[in-house]
Amino acid sequence: MTEYLEMSAAVNELLAEDEILILCHKNPDGDTIGSAGALYWALRALGKTAAVLCSDPIPQMYNYMMLETYSRQFKPKFVVAVDVASMQLFGENNDMQEFSQNVNLCIDHHGSNAAYAYGTYLDADAAACCEILTELIPMMGVTIDPHMADCLYTGIATDTGCFRFASTRAKTHAAAATLMEAGANVEELNSILFESKSRARVEVERMALESLEYYFENRCAMVCLTKEQIAASGVPAAELEDITSLPLGIEGVQVGLTLRQQPLGSYKISVRTVRGIAANEIVTCLGGGGHGRAAGCEIEGMQENVKAAILREVERALKKLDEQGGELSL
Amino acid sequence: MTEYLEMSAAVNELLAEDEILILCHKNPDGDTIGSAGALYWALRALGKTAAVLCSDPIPQMYNYMMLETYSRQFKPKFVVAVDVASMQLFGENNDMQEFSQNVNLCIDHHGSNAAYAYGTYLDADAAACCEILTELIPMMGVTIDPHMADCLYTGIATDTGCFRFASTRAKTHAAAATLMEAGANVEELNSILFESKSRARVEVERMALESLEYYFENRCAMVCLTKEQIAASGVPAAELEDITSLPLGIEGVQVGLTLRQQPLGSYKISVRTVRGIAANEIVTCLGGGGHGRAAGCEIEGMQENVKAAILREVERALKKLDEQGGELSL
Numbered sequence: 327m328t329e330y331l332e333m334s335a336a337v338n339e340l341l342a343e344d345e346i347l348i349l350c351h352k353n354p355d356g357d358t359i360g361s362a363g364a365l366y367w368a369l370r371a372l373g374k375t376a377a378v379l380c381s382d383p384i385p386q387m388y389n390y391m392m393l394e395t396y397s398r399q400f401k402p403k404f405v406v407a408v409d410v411a412s413m414q415l416f417g418e419n420n421d422m423q424e425f426s427q428n429v430n431l432c433i434d435h436h437g438s439n440a441a442y443a444y445g446t447y448l449d450a451d452a453a454a455c456c457e458i459l460t461e462l463i464p465m466m467g468v469t470i471d472p473h474m475a476d477c478l479y480t481g482i483a484t485d486t487g488c489f490r491f492a493s494t495r496a497k498t499h500a501a502a503a504t505l506m507e508a509g510a511n512v513e514e515l516n517s518i519l520f521e522s523k524s525r526a527r528v529e530v531e532r533m534a535l536e537s538l539e540y541y542f543e544n545r546c547a548m549v550c551l552t553k554e555q556i557a558a559s560g561v562p563a564a565e566l567e568d569i570t571s572l573p574l575g576i577e578g579v580q581v582g583l584t585l586r587q588q589p590l591g592s593y594k595i596s597v598r599t600v601r602g603i604a605a606n607e608i609v610t611c612l613g614g615g616g617h618g619r620a621a622g623c624e625i626e627g628m629q630e631n632v633k634a635a636i637l638r639e640v641e642r643a644l645k646k647l648d649e650q651g652g653e654l655s656l
Numbered sequence: 657m658t659e660y661l662e663m664s665a666a667v668n669e670l671l672a673e674d675e676i677l678i679l680c681h682k683n684p685d686g687d688t689i690g691s692a693g694a695l696y697w698a699l700r701a702l703g704k705t706a707a708v709l710c711s712d713p714i715p716q717m718y719n720y721m722m723l724e725t726y727s728r729q730f731k732p733k734f735v736v737a738v739d740v741a742s743m744q745l746f747g748e749n750n751d752m753q754e755f756s757q758n759v760n761l762c763i764d765h766h767g768s769n770a771a772y773a774y775g776t777y778l779d780a781d782a783a784a785c786c787e788i789l790t791e792l793i794p795m796m797g798v799t800i801d802p803h804m805a806d807c808l809y810t811g812i813a814t815d816t817g818c819f820r821f822a823s824t825r826a827k828t829h830a831a832a833a834t835l836m837e838a839g840a841n842v843e844e845l846n847s848i849l850f851e852s853k854s855r856a857r858v859e860v861e862r863m864a865l866e867s868l869e870y871y872f873e874n875r876c877a878m879v880c881l882t883k884e885q886i887a888a889s890g891v892p893a894a895e896l897e898d899i900t901s902l903p904l905g906i907e908g909v910q911v912g913l914t915l916r917q918q919p920l921g922s923y924k925i926s927v928r929t930v931r932g933i934a935a936n937e938i939v940t941c942l943g944g945g946g947h948g949r950a951a952g953c954e955i956e957g958m959q960e961n962v963k964a965a966i967l968r969e970v971e972r973a974l975k976k977l978d979e980q981g982g983e984l985s986l
Contacts, residue, residue, distance in 0.1 A: 489819045489832070490850055492843040496836035499829045502819070506826035513822040520820055524907045525874065528865065535862035544855065577854045 328432070328441035333458075336447040337465045339431055340369070340406070347402035347425060350380035351410040352417030353563065356484030356519065359384055361408035361433070361455040363391035363477035368459075368468045377402070379425065381417030385562065387518055391477050396421065405429050407443060409455035409481075411436035433458060438617075453493040456481025460501040472509030479510040480519065487571070488520055492619070526560040533559065534569050534584075546581040546640050547573035550629065553587040570596035570620075580647070581608070581640045585632065588624070593632045596622045597640075603647055608639045658762070658771035663788075666777040667795045669761055670699070670736070677732035677755060680710035681740040682747030686814030686849065689714055691738035691763070691785040693721035693807035698789075698798045707732070709755065711747030717848055721807050726751065735759050737773060739785035739811075741766035763788060783823040786811025790831040802839030809840040810849065818850055856890040863889065864899050864914075876911040876970050877903035880959065883917040900926035900950075910977070911938070911970050915962065918954070923962045927951045927970075933977055938969045 331339075340346070348365055350358040362378045369376040379396035396402075398421070407429045410416060416426035432443035435458060437450035452458045456478040463470055463478075470478070482501060486494045489502070506512055523531075534549045541548065549572055556563065566586060574582030582598040595612075598620050599605040605621035606614075612635060614623025625632045661669075670676070678695055680688040692708045699706040709726035726732075728751070737759045740746060746756035762773035765788060767780035782788045786808040793800055793808075800808070812831055816824045819832070836842055853861075864879045871878065879902055886893065896916060904912030912928040925942075928950050929935040935951035936944075942965060944953020955962045 490846045494836075494842060494846075496833040499833035499836060503826040503829035503833065506824075506829060512824060516820045521905055522907050523905055525870075528868065528906050532862075532865035532868070535858065535865060538858070538862070540855075575851050575853055576858050577852045 328443050328446040331431075331445045331447045333447055333462055333465060336431060336433060336445065337462060339404075339445065340466060341372070343404035343430075344374045345401065345403040346374060346376045347396060347400070347405045348376060348378045349405060349407040349410060349416060349422070349425060349429065350378065350384075351415040352381045352419075353567075354380050354382060354384055355567065356388070357454045357456055357481035358409035359388050359391060359393075360477045360479075360481030360484070361459055363388075363393050363480075364456065364459050364463060364470075364474045365406065365408060365433075366393055367471070367474050367477065368463045368466055371468045371471075372466065375400075379420060379422060381419040381422040385565065388480070390518070391480070392473075404431070407432045407434070408459075409434060409436075411438050412440035413442045433462070438615075451495065453491070453495060453498040454482045454485035456485070457498055457501045460504055470505070470508040472511070475505040475508040475510035476515060479505045479512060479515055483515065483519055487568075488516065524561070527565065530556070530559045530561050530566065530569065531572075534572060538573070540579075541637055542641060542644055544578055545644055546583065546637070547576050547579045548583040548585065548633070548637075549573050550585040550633070551587065552629070553589055553591065556586065570598060574598040574600070581605075581643065583636060583640070585629075585636075587629075592624050592626045593629070594622065594624045595632070595636050596620070597636075599643075602650075603643050608636075608643050611639060612636065658773050658776040661761075661775045661777045663777055663792055663795060666761060666763065666775065667792060669734075669775065670796060671702070673734035673760075674704045675731065675733040676704060676706045677726060677730070677735045678706060678708045679735060679737040679740060679746060679752070679755060679759065680708065680714075681745040682711045682749075684710050684712060684714055684718075686718070687784045687786055687811035688739035689718050689721065689723070690807045690809075690811030690814070691789055693718075693723050693810075694786065694789050694793060694800075694804045695736065695738060695763075696723055697801070697804045697807065698793045698796055701798045701801070702796065705730075709750060709752060711749040711752040718810070720848075721810070722803075734761070737762045737764070738789075739764060739766075741768050742770040743772045763792070781825065783821070783825060783828040784812045784815035786815070787828055787831045790834055800835070800838040802841070805835040805838040805840035806845060809835045809842060809845055813845065813849055818846065854891070857895065860886070860889045860891050860896065860899065861902075864902060868903070870909075871967055872971060872974055874908055875974055876913065876967070877906050877909045878913040878915065878963070878967075879903050880915040880963070881917065882959070883919055883921065886916065900928060904928040904930070911935075911973065913966060913970070915959075915966075917959075922954050922956045923959070924954050925952060925962070925966050927953075927966075929973075932980075933973050938966075938973050941969060942966065 348362045366376050377396040377400045378393045416422050429443040432446045435452040533555045537550045539548045570584040580600045584596040586594045597605045606616045609621045609623040612623040678692045696706050707726040707730045708723045746752050759773040762776045765782040765785050863885045867880045869878045900914040910930045914926040916924045927935045936946045939951045939953040942953040
């Protein structure tokens with residue numbers, strides 16, 4: 327069991343320690359990397375030694391954060407995890423196994439946080455871990471400089487789909503305002519994060535749209551990418567995450583499904599739902615989990631069987647919704 | 657010549673007047689309509705009479721603003737224009753001609769504002785007219801209620817591409833935070849404004865990606881839609897405009913071309929370029945025109961000939977850029 331900390335207690339721990347290792351989650355996204363980057367530079371600003379460890383390579387697009395990654399010369403005395411909801415999400419590469427067993431402090435915004443660290447600062451209402459750090463870093467007595475602001479803006483912008491997702495709250499915008507005042511290069515960052523797509527990425531979108539199928543009178547839309555397609559495109563698996571918002575973005579669709587075949591053949595299924603349909607209930611029978619509007623599971627089998635299995639659950643959820651008197655207004 | 661007003665002077669004019677007509681620009685967007693909506697409800701909250709006039713129909717997607725549109729029973733004593741940069745932008749339908757000649761007050765954020773009103777409040781640094789009104793309405797002594805907040809958020813979100821465009825500043829995010837605190841239904845609005853695409857629209861995107869071709873070592877990307885494809889999709893031609901940003905959004909592409917065949921067979925060509933390549937120069941020889949980064953022309957002929965004609969001009973522009981020492985950094 328973890329001890330849940332106030333923000334000030336988390337700050338005091340960080341201030342008291344040195345030689346700090348910062349852990350990211352596997353398949354790193356802008357929020358875990360941005361959080362690590364901002365915290366790394368904040369600790370450095372206090373004269374401390376720090377390094378960042380992630381079990382997967384950090385995508386090149388985030389090179390501007392200029393992180394110092396862990397090497398074995400570094401002997402950490404304190405381990406902090408940022409944006410990592412559970413032990414499994416650390417992954418197993420590099421030296422992660424060694425350090426992820428004894429996390430001193432976890433800073434996170436996932437309601438599902440598994441309380442694996444000795445101490446945890448959790449704000450499940452925050453849109454991003456970087457939103458938390460926008461408040462926490464100044465409490466450490468560190469002024470957010472333009473570079474830290476870039477890191478923090480990255481996490482907030484990517485985790486909220488640039489302020490579109492339902493997780494965006496007034497405090498999220500207030501944090502963005504703070505970061506712009508601190509000198510975040512928002513125009514350049516938005517261009518890197520959102521505007522430019524690689525040819526590979528465009529190719530994946532083409533394949534995704536080509537595979538698009540509708541079910542249950544167009545109330546369910548499904549995208550399916552085979553492992554051959556994903557491999558042929560050359561897009562790293564981690565960068566396919568936001569394809570999962572495509573099917574639910576179609577007018578009238580209440581359940582959006584994205585099937586991505588994994589290298590060993592199984593299918594990773596992402597379920598996105600409108601309000602009134604519990605995404606996590608849809609995947610429960612298939613051994614998955616998640617949130618009310620976004621959940622996932624992984625199934626072995628032939629593509630047609632996998633599709634049939636998830637569609638059976640979707641049908642059940644749609645029937646349940648109809649029995650309850652239809653979709654709640656968005 | 658107009659008198660440029662402080663915000664407090666603009667507020668005093670609005671407070672002193674009654675029976676106020678609010679004018680929008682033609683082809684109304686979220687900012688002009690949102691501004692009109694918020695101002696209308698703020699004036700109503702003060703017990704005043706008001707109405708909104710636009711020379712084009714207000715798109716149904718904005719119905720939630722519940723505006724009272726002008727009818728001839730209403731005899732305005734004071735005319736306010738919101739988000740209208742010049743006289744020509746009023747359009748000519750309805751009774752607009754009558755009222756647009758004598759605008760008492762213009763509230764705008766366009767640096768190009770033509771100073772056509774008797775009094776003008778201009779903030780050319782504001783990302784949206786609604787950003788200005790988020791500050792102005794409370795100065796009128798009106799508390800922004802959730803409905804006004806919805807109107808104001810609409811203008812800010814649409815004019816900034818949901819906080820992506822370079823016009824977004826710290827104050828823009830601060831305004832969004834204020835509006836969320838005031839009860840704006842941001843989740844629902846983002847879904848209406850940005851997330852939902854019609855099936856027809858998704859089909860057009862699929863066809864566009866399917867047609868995607870690269871030229872000149874991938875420095876030019878071209879999308880081509882035939883009139884049969886456009887007709888089959890059922891998407892109104894006006895809603896295809898933003899497809900034109902697709903090719904230039906691909907990494908490394910310096911010239912993005914979008915060919916849309918018109919009902920009579922000719923091809924409308926949209927040219928988008930990176931900084932350093934003049935889009936309007938590319939189309940000049942083909943009888944077109946436009947701006948430095950976005951231009952267009954229309955050519956008759958077989959698809960292959962049309963493609964060859966525009967590609968010849970693109971090749972010339974790329975050569976010119978190379979001779980000048982390559983692309984200017986974005």
